[in-house]
Amino acid sequence: MPLIPYDHLLQAFWETVTMTAVSGAISFVLGLPLGLVLLNTAPGGLWAHASLNRGLGAIVNAFRSLPFIILLVALIPLTRLIVGTSIGTAAAIVPLSIAAIPYYARVAEVSLREVDRGLVEAVRAMGGSQLTVMREVLIPEALPSLVSGFTVTLVLLIGASAMAGAVGAGGLGDLAIRYGYQRFNTPVMVAVIVVLILLVAAIQAGGDRLARRVDHR
Amino acid sequence: MTLAFSDLEDATSGLLVAAAPACEAAPKAAPTPLVRLTDVRKRFGALQALDGISLEVAAGEILGIIGRSGAGKSTLIRCLNGLERPDGGTVEVLGQNLANLREAALRRLRGRVGMIFQHFNLLSAKTVAGNVALPLRIAGVDQAKRRARVADLLALVGLDGKADSYPAQLSGGQKQRVGIARALAADPALLLSDEATSALDPETTAAILQLLRDINRQLGLTVVMITHEMSVVRAVCRRVLVLERGTVIEQGRTAEIFARPRTELTRRLIASAQHAPEAVPAERLEPSYRPGLYAILRVVAQGTAATRPLVGALAGHAGVEPLVLRAEIDRVGTEPVATLVLAVPDGTPERLAALQAGAGSLFSSLEVLGYAADPV
Numbered sequence: 001m002p003l004i005p006y007d008h009l010l011q012a013f014w015e016t017v018t019m020t021a022v023s024g025a026i027s028f029v030l031g032l033p034l035g036l037v038l039l040n041t042a043p044g045g046l047w048a049h050a051s052l053n054r055g056l057g058a059i060v061n062a063f064r065s066l067p068f069i070i071l072l073v074a075l076i077p078l079t080r081l082i083v084g085t086s087i088g089t090a091a092a093i094v095p096l097s098i099a100a101i102p103y104y105a106r107v108a109e110v111s112l113r114e115v116d117r118g119l120v121e122a123v124r125a126m127g128g129s130q131l132t133v134m135r136e137v138l139i140p141e142a143l144p145s146l147v148s149g150f151t152v153t154l155v156l157l158i159g160a161s162a163m164a165g166a167v168g169a170g171g172l173g174d175l176a177i178r179y180g181y182q183r184f185n186t187p188v189m190v191a192v193i194v195v196l197i198l199l200v201a202a203i204q205a206g207g208d209r210l211a212r213r214v215d216h217r
Numbered sequence: 218m219t220l221a222f223s224d225l226e227d228a229t230s231g232l233l234v235a236a237a238p239a240c241e242a243a244p245k246a247a248p249t250p251l252v253r254l255t256d257v258r259k260r261f262g263a264l265q266a267l268d269g270i271s272l273e274v275a276a277g278e279i280l281g282i283i284g285r286s287g288a289g290k291s292t293l294i295r296c297l298n299g300l301e302r303p304d305g306g307t308v309e310v311l312g313q314n315l316a317n318l319r320e321a322a323l324r325r326l327r328g329r330v331g332m333i334f335q336h337f338n339l340l341s342a343k344t345v346a347g348n349v350a351l352p353l354r355i356a357g358v359d360q361a362k363r364r365a366r367v368a369d370l371l372a373l374v375g376l377d378g379k380a381d382s383y384p385a386q387l388s389g390g391q392k393q394r395v396g397i398a399r400a401l402a403a404d405p406a407l408l409l410s411d412e413a414t415s416a417l418d419p420e421t422t423a424a425i426l427q428l429l430r431d432i433n434r435q436l437g438l439t440v441v442m443i444t445h446e447m448s449v450v451r452a453v454c455r456r457v458l459v460l461e462r463g464t465v466i467e468q469g470r471t472a473e474i475f476a477r478p479r480t481e482l483t484r485r486l487i488a489s490a491q492h493a494p495e496a497v498p499a500e501r502l503e504p505s506y507r508p509g510l511y512a513i514l515r516v517v518a519q520g521t522a523a524t525r526p527l528v529g530a531l532a533g534h535a536g537v538e539p540l541v542l543r544a545e546i547d548r549v550g551t552e553p554v555a556t557l558v559l560a561v562p563d564g565t566p567e568r569l570a571a572l573q574a575g576a577g578s579l580f581s582s583l584e585v586l587g588y589a590a591d592p593v
Contacts, residue, residue: 122338125298126352126403127328136351140342216383217341 003187005179012175013195015089019161019171023093024154027100031153032146034060034101035108036134046120046130060102068160071095072167079167092161092169100157107149111142144215151207155200172196249312251276251407251439252297257306259292259463266292267303268463274407279433279440281454281471283447283486289463290443294409297441298330299323311406328356331400335412337392339384345371345395346380352403370398374428390421397428401438408432410442414449426452447490451475455550459483472552476519476581496542496558502587510588512564513542516557516580523555527579534575537562542592560592 038060040046041053063071072095076086079094119137128136139146162173172192180189252274259267266289274280284290295301296308299315308315313326331352339348346367353363371377374394384392393413400408410429414422430453433440442454450457450471457474459467459482467474467483478484497513506512518527523546532538543558561568564585573583 116338118334118336118338119340121300122332122334123340123351123355125300125327125330125332125409126355126399127324127326128351128355129324132355136343137340141340143342214342217385 003185004191005188008175008179009188009191009195012170012172012192013199015170015174016158016161016172016199019089019092019096019164019169020154020157023096023100023161024150024157026093026097027104027153027157028150030097031101031104032108032139034105035112036138038105038109039112039138040130040134046133060105063098063102064106066099068095068099069163071099072163076167087168089169089171092164092167092171095167096157096160096164099160100153103156104150104153107153108142108146111145111149112138114145115141144211144217147207147211147214151204151211154203154207158196158200158203172199249276250274251311252441253307253309254296255307255309257293257296257303257308259289259296259301259303261292265463267296269306270460270463270465271306272458272465272468274439274441276439277433277437278456279430279442279454281442281444281450281457282460283444283450283457284460285445285482288460290445290460291411293460294332294411294441294443297407297409298327298332328352328403329405330407330409331403331405332409332411333393333396333400333413335415337384337389337396337416339392339395339399341384344381344383345376345387348384348395349398349402352399356403366402367398370401373401373432374398388421389417390424393417393421393425394428397425397432401432401436406439408438408440410440410444412443412445415444415446422449423452429453447486451490451547451549453550459486470552471550472519472554473581475547475549475554476517491545491547491556497560497586497589497592501589501591503589504587506564506566506588509563510590511540511560511562511592512569512588513586513592514539514557514559514561514564514569515582515584515586516559517582518555518557518580519549520552522579522581523553525579527555527557528559530576530579531559531572534572536568536571540592558586560589564588 034056038053038056041049041056043050066074075095075098079086079091082094083091085091115138119141120133123133123137161169161171162176165171165174165177172195176189176192179185180192250273252272254270254272257267257270258265270289270293282290282293292301296303297310299308299318302316310326311329313322315323315326318326340351343351349367349370350363353366358366367380368377371380374397376391376394376398379387379391384395387395396413413429414425417425426449429440429442432438442449444450454471457468457471458465459474459480461482466480467478474483475487478487502513503510516527516531518525528539528541539559539561541557542560544555546553546555548554561572569585577583
């Protein structure tokens, strides 16, 4: 066996990328609408609804306050229900998504709140519906900030996916623990760390570039 | 100009109806106002923002609503397109009582009422063309028509060639031009302007006001302007309404108000619009006559009287030649208004009374500011 099992490393890399990408996509698709609801049900929002806002806020906070490792174990029955198994990369995507959705919802809510109220007023004054306001004002105007927030979420997911190794999800974190830590294979540990640093740097750079491209302010 | 404004027909249809029934000259019925507010009230917590406002806006006019900040101007203008629901009173706009409109009908009405803002409120993520096209997209106009209309509008406001720029690349004046093009896009019957020039420098303000005046004349578009600057009112508004603590404290033709302000607030607002400071510093003025003092007078004449040789007429009646401390003729709305500050040597009460009796009919107002030993 070579000092660094390159095939393992490559496989672990793709597992991490898959977990991060899929759960990231899910958290974006579900977290953004949740962020819109949190914003718009808040007092002064487009359809202010205090009790709904408080209820949703409490649920979102509850999920965000759970340590991910606890969430991972607690969600095993749900994971089994959705994926059919609680072991493997696909299984890890369920708890990863469920942790990331409320996180991104809050990030998105903050971004959307930053949009100038005057712009909302201008579009309402020209006869725009609430849907128009969201589609033409809130999302496009907050887009640079939504993209930056999404980048942060992805980086966080990479870290969380390492813990998902606990349910046999594989990935870079799992590789580092099993080979690098438990077998005292320092080169593997170093290699994993280098790959993780490069991966995070690439995501951050890509996210920054995209955010700049969509920013016309 | 190639814009087809269907609302011009609306504006003239009232005249056709009035002329139709009788052969003899029908008594000229007052045209239905475009906007009618009756006893409108709105309270925010402890603040009575609007306290029984009644007003009418006639088709084709430019109405100025002036007041200090906190007077209720913004709340008032937001009532005109239903962005604010009053607590009491009725708001009728384009013949519809806003209180009776459901959300969808209210949105349709807003589509016919354009609005421009102090801070332009352009969408930063859309190009100039995208911003101007938005009201058309909301109104469901198809893409080919949208493109043609956007091009026409940008030409109208003098921004051809800027269609693909983003708002951040434009100057303040250009941004407000985009705002105006956007407000005109859906063929509005009424344009609301909320402090539209307050964030602009004087030169740009003049250009934007000129554009609004042109649009009013060429398209027959009715405009309601909110402002805290009397100079804006003077430049474009035929009629003005002074708002203070949620009530209308004064209203009338702009030239009339300038010539004969009835309240202290209006006087102060007008003074701030006049370029020159006080002719004689207050500390040099004495409240009553002593022998030998000059009487310091401010006389205002409006309309055709403003263009007559006023100083000569005064001299004839006073029996002495007054010193001219300050004189200006301004165009207010569409009328000339002359303001003179004069010092009458040895301004005895008899002399002033003679002057008032002889030349008083020439002036809208003659006010004794005080007496001074040395007016210059």
